[in-house]
Amino acid sequence: MSLLKIALLQIAPCKTLNENLEKGIVCCKKAKEKGADIALFPEMWSNGYNIHDRPVDEWKREAISTDSDFINTFGKLAKQLNMAIGITLLEKCKNAPRNSLVLFDRFGELKFVYAKVHTCDFDVEKKFNSR
Numbered sequence: 001m002s003l004l005k006i007a008l009l010q011i012a013p014c015k016t017l018n019e020n021l022e023k024g025i026v027c028c029k030k031a032k033e034k035g036a037d038i039a040l041f042p043e044m045w046s047n048g049y050n051i052h053d054r055p056v057d058e059w060k061r062e063a064i065s066t067d068s069d070f071i072n073t074f075g076k077l078a079k080q081l082n083m084a085i086g087i088t089l090l091e092k093c094k095n096a097p098r099n100s101l102v103l104f105d106r107f108g109e110l111k112f113v114y115a116k117v118h119t120c121d122f123d124v125e126k127k128f129n130s131r
Contacts, residue, residue: 007031007039013048017062020045021070028077028085037106038084043116044099046070046089051124060127063092066102066113079108091115099128 009027014020024045031039043049047062064070066089074087084106091100091113098115105111116128 004038005034005036007034007036009039009041011042013042013045013050017046017064017070020048021073024074024087025077028074028081028083032081032083036083038086040086041088041101044088044090051090051127056124056127059090059124060097063090063097065092066100066110071102074102075104075108075110077108078104078106082106096128 007027009024009031011023011027014023024041028039044051046064047059050062051059071087071089074085078085084104086101086103088099088101091098100113100115102113103111
């Protein structure tokens with residue numbers, strides 16, 4: 001029986017997208033060194049789930065697309081490390097952003113995009129696109 005080792009990256013976000021990119025790369029490399037087959041990021045890693053106590057329009061501008069350089073860097077890293085990576089983001093969409101995860105397999109191929117469905121109609125989460 002072979003084991004699947006999952007690195008649940010319990011890491012604090014930085015202040016910028018680029019800082020989160022750099023920190024994420026380092027953490028994926030460390031996870032691979034420790035034998036991980038897949039690295040999973042904390043929810044909405046691209047902006048550190050930094051949506052509370054801020055104007056909605058401000059954090060909506062931080063949404064990025066699933067084909068952004070930020071996301072594609074993790075696809076290339078997955079191939080380089082021969083390790084699957086589940087990278088999370090505030091995804092830019094037509095009507096409103098989504099709280100999403102992009103999964104790359106160990107060959108760097110995008111396997112799927114999952115968008116969390118927010119069923120609450122209160123607080124800032126009601127500003128997400130749940131479709």
